[in-house]
Amino acid sequence: MKTCYQCGGHISRKIIDLELEEGVIIKKVPAEVCDKCGEKYFDTKTATFIQEITGFIKNKRIELALPARGKIK
Numbered sequence: 001m002k003t004c005y006q007c008g009g010h011i012s013r014k015i016i017d018l019e020l021e022e023g024v025i026i027k028k029v030p031a032e033v034c035d036k037c038g039e040k041y042f043d044t045k046t047a048t049f050i051q052e053i054t055g056f057i058k059n060k061r062i063e064l065a066l067p068a069r070g071k072i073k
């Protein structure tokens with residue numbers, strides 16, 4: 001049985017909706033959540049995925065191009 005690194009509470013496997021930032025929610029994330037303090041633990045694959053998305057949000061970078069047109073005279 002796993003215990004929480006923060007408080008030593010019992011950890012149970014859950015599927016959660018994870019809110020990274022206001023309005024940015026990843027749904028159905030498999031996680032191990034502490035019953036006592038709510039600390040969340042993720043497996044490596046999930047953690048990497050979350051990190052990638054967090055990085056993308058931090059950069060807030062998006063590039064858009066207008067559709068190609070004929071030459072402007």
Ligand SMILES: [Zn+2]
Pocket residue numbers: 004005006007008009034035036037038039
């Ligand atoms: Zn805990």
